[in-house]
Structure formats: C-alpha cells, structure tokens
Amino acid sequence: DRQNRQVAVFGAGYIGLVTSACLAELGHRVVLRDIDPEKVRILLAGDVPIYEPGLGDMIARNKERLRFTLDLDEALEGAEVAYVCVDTPPSVSGDADLSRVWSVVRSLAGAAHLRAVVVKSTVPVGTGARARAALDEAGLTGTGYVSNPEFTAEGRAVSDFMNPDRIVIGSDDPAAAALVAGLHEGIDAPVVTMDVRSAEMVKLASNALLATRISFANEIATLCENTGADAMEVLGAVGLDHRLGPHFLRPGIGWGGSCFPKDSEALRQSASNTGFHPMLLSAVIDVNNIQKRRAVQKLKDVLGDLAGREIALLGMAFKPGTDDMREAPSTVLASRLAAEGAHVRCWDPLARQGEAEPWLSATRYASPDEALDGADAAVVVTEWPQLKDVDWARAAAAMRRPVLFDGRNLLDPVRMRELGFTYMSVGRP
Numbered sequence: 071d072r073q074n075r076q077v078a079v080f081g082a083g084y085i086g087l088v089t090s091a092c093l094a095e096l097g098h099r100v101v102l103r104d105i106d107p108e109k110v111r112i113l114l115a116g117d118v119p120i121y122e123p124g125l126g127d128m129i130a131r132n133k134e135r136l137r138f139t140l141d142l143d144e145a146l147e148g149a150e151v152a153y154v155c156v157d158t159p160p161s162v163s164g165d166a167d168l169s170r171v172w173s174v175v176r177s178l179a180g181a182a183h184l185r186a187v188v189v190k191s192t193v194p195v196g197t198g199a200r201a202r203a204a205l206d207e208a209g210l211t212g213t214g215y216v217s218n219p220e221f222t223a224e225g226r227a228v229s230d231f232m233n234p235d236r237i238v239i240g241s242d243d244p245a246a247a248a249l250v251a252g253l254h255e256g257i258d259a260p261v262v263t264m265d266v267r268s269a270e271m272v273k274l275a276s277n278a279l280l281a282t283r284i285s286f287a288n289e290i291a292t293l294c295e296n297t298g299a300d301a302m303e304v305l306g307a308v309g310l311d312h313r314l315g316p317h318f319l320r321p322g323i324g325w326g327g328s329c330f331p332k333d334s335e336a337l338r339q340s341a342s343n344t345g346f347h348p349m350l351l352s353a354v355i356d357v358n359n360i361q362k363r364r365a366v367q368k369l370k371d372v373l374g375d376l377a378g379r380e381i382a383l384l385g386m387a388f389k390p391g392t393d394d395m396r397e398a399p400s401t402v403l404a405s406r407l408a409a410e411g412a413h414v415r416c417w418d419p420l421a422r423q424g425e426a427e428p429w430l431s432a433t434r435y436a437s438p439d440e441a442l443d444g445a446d447a448a449v450v451v452t453e454w455p456q457l458k459d460v461d462w463a464r465a466a467a468a469m470r471r472p473v474l475f476d477g478r479n480l481l482d483p484v485r486m487r488e489l490g491f492t493y494m495s496v497g498r499p
C-alpha cells in the first residue's frame with residue numbers, strides 16, 4: 071500500500087517535526103528519532119518543542135501513526151525510508167557544518183533493509199555523492215539515495231509542506247525516486263525529478279534568489295530615500311509586472327532567519343572553495359549586512375550621540391509569527407546599540423530569549439507600552455501586527471523623545487507625524 075509506508079525521521083527540529091507530522095497525516099507510519107532527551111521527553115509528554123502553527127494539532131490527530139524515540143533500533147526497525155532532517159549550522163569558515171548529517175548516515179549501517187535514504191537538510195552540492203559513498207561503505211549498496219530539499223517557511227511550514235509549489239526529487243536511482251515521490255501521494259503539486267547535485271542546488275539557488283530580491287528592494291529603497299521617490303509605490307508597481315511578481319520585494323531592516331543568511335553564506339563559501347568569487351551573491355549579502363546597520367545611523371542622525379540613550383526595540387524574532395531568533399536583525403541592532411553606549415530595551419511576544427548573546431545586556435518588557443515609556447527612541451524591528459494597535463498618541467507623550475524608526479514600514483507616516491513623532495521608515499519620503 072503506497073499510503074502506508076514505514077518511515078524513520080532523524081532530527082526533531084523544524085524540518086524533522088513538520089516532515090514527520092505531515093507524512094503521518096498522509097497515512098504513513100513514522101518514527102521520529104532525536105538524540106536530545108529533552109526534546110523527546112517534551113514530545114512524549116504531548117507537547118511540541120517549537121512554535122509552529124497547526125503542528126501540535128496535526129501531531130495530536132496522528133498519534134496512532136507517529137512515535138518519538140531516542141532509540142536508534144526502534145526508529146530503524148521495519149523502516150523502508152530514512153529521512154535525514156538534522157540541522158547544518160554554519161561552521162567557523164562559513165561552510166555548512168555537516169557533522170550531524172554524517173553521524174546519522176553512519177548510524178544507518180546495518181539497516182540494509184532501507185530502500186531509500188532521503189536528505190532534507192540543506193547541504194552543499196556534492197553532499198549526496200559523499201553520502202552515497204558512505205552508504206556503500208556501510209553495506210547499504212541496495213539502498214537508493216534521494217535529495218529532497220524543503221522549501222517551507224517558518225510560521226507556515228505545515229501548510230507549505232501540504233501545499234508546495236513543487237516537490238523536488240534528486241536521485242540516480244529511479245526506484246528510490248519513485249518510492250519517495252509516492253510518499254507524497256495526496257499532495258497536489260508537480261514532482262520534479264533530476265540528478266542529486268541539481269536537486270541540492272535548487273534549494274540553494276531558490277533561497278539565494280529570494281534573498282536577492284529583498285536586497286534589491288532594500289537598495290532601491292535607499293535610492294528612493296536619496297531621490298524623494300516612495301519605495302512602496304515603486305516596488306508595488308514593479309511587482310505588477312507578471313514577469314517579476316509581487317513577492318519578496320518588501321524593503322525592511324534586512325533579512326534574517328535560519329535559512330537565508332546561513333545558506334547564502336554557505337553557497338558563497340562553497341564557490342570560494344573552488345576559487346570562484348560569486349559577485350552578485352556577495353553583493354546581496356553585503357547589502358543585507360549594511361541594511362541591518364542603517365537603523366543605528368538613522369537614530370544617530372536625529373539623536374546625535376547614543377551613549378546613555380534608552381532605545382526600545384519592538385520585535386526581536388526575525389519575522390512575525392515565529393519565536394526564532396536565529397540571525398535576527400534585532401541581534402545586530404542590539405549589539406551595535408550597546409556598543410554605542412545605548413541602553414537597549416526590547417519587546418517581543420514570542421522570541422526565545424537567551425539564545426542570542428546581545429540580549430544579555432537588554433531589558434525585556436512584557437508589552438510595547440512598557441518598552442516605550444521613557445524611551446529616547448524606538449525601532450520597529452519585526453512587523454508584529456500588535457504594533458499597529460499600540461496607542462501611539464499615548465506613546466508619543468510617554469516617550470522621552472517621540473523618535474521612531476519604522477524598519478518595516480508598518481505604520482502610516484502621515485498619522486505618526488500628526489501625533490508628533492519624528493518618524494523615519496524605509497524608502498518612504
């Protein structure tokens with residue numbers, strides 16, 4: 071029965087949890103294995119160790135088909151397919167650190183009953199070839215290797231998985247490719263099959279192009295500031311060209327998150343490793359690094375020296391709808407402000423504090439109002455919808471100086487100025 075496969079998933083992070091829940095939802099029997107006892111304990115207790123809308127419900131309604139374990143043998147027993155969903159964080163050199171991938175691949179030795187090993191983690195091109203060799207060495211010569219990159223965005227990962235734009239399957243083993251494609255039966259999306267290296271590159275190229283569009287929008291926004299044009303009008307009209315489309319053209323305070331910064335840097339480094347300097351990709355990364363620092367300069371333009379100033383950062387997570395602080399622009403901003411001698415206060419409804427070192431010197435408040443009271447200036451860092459509902463008239467009176475840099479163009483410039491704010495935003499006159 072194509073809808074009742076036995077699948078082992080390795081890694082209970084964002085990708086592994088979502089993959090496990092969705093494969094169970096599609097009718098397969100899934101055992102999710104992680105080496106972190108705390109994560110497995112949380113899952114066994116019926117909770118979810120990350121914030122992701124819809125995930126908890128999906129896990130709960132599929133509990134007949136979804137198990138969690140620390141035990142390798144339990145995960146592999148009877149498994150036809152093994153999914154590698156571990157993280158590939160940046161190493162010191164900027165290349166992806168694949169040690170967790172290799173540790174999972176090595177742990178599969180002896181599981182020659184596996185028909186396919188699927189890597190969903192984002193990996194450099196060529197990883198599949200090395201994995202193939204490692205599987206052969208481990209005696210899994212009859213097991214097919216499949217690269218099946220994941221394109222889900224945080225905060226909407228469950229619906230992205232169930233309604234993808236495409237399913238990319240890279241393999242040189244037609245039977246394994248067909249088996250993995252078959253696991254997705256019930257999902258209405260084109261399945262694109264190709265060689266392993268190309269599939270690995272699709273993921274990196276997709277993320278790099280999305281990041282390119284945002285850096286481009288940010289550069290146009292700066293040009294608009296310098297010329298008096300309105301970037302929101304400009305990019306809105308640019309996006310109406312059907313050849314370009316409206317998505318990922320929102321100027322802001324820079325892109326962050328668990329994927330774009332890490333994957334673009336890893337792609338750049340892998341190019342450098344072969345002596346090739348990818349100029350466009352490098353510029354995309356540079357523009358983003360500068361974008362995150364422009365907020366500090368804008369505050370200095372108004373306040374002068376920032377030493378001793380109270381600066382409120384509204385939003386810490388790298389985007390709304392997530393608790394994820396990885397590579398959040400807020401962390402760069404907080405550490406730059408601290409270096410200028412400012413006192414940083416912050417608010418975020420979800421962000422997991424303690425993960426990023428700069429917050430050690432920032433004070434966190436339970437509401438935007440409390441962070442704003444007595445502040446010399448505030449920055450909208452993450453476009454949480456709650457920030458639209460702040461009583462900004464009250465805030466203007468309660469701040470020491472009503473200075474606001476809206477890094478996400480969330481608020482209405484005319485209204486904010488009427489309320490007495492020295493209001494700055496991105497690319498708007």
Ligand code: UDX
Binds near residue numbers: 222224317328388
């Ligand atoms: C991204 C990709 O969208 C996803 O396909 C991939 O699998 C993982 O990386 P994610 O990191 O969850 O997903 O966030 P996304 O919603 O894409 O936003 C990335 C960053 O770009 C955020 O910091 C966001 O604020 C910023 N962004 C996005 C902009 O500044 N402007 C835009 O127009 C869009």
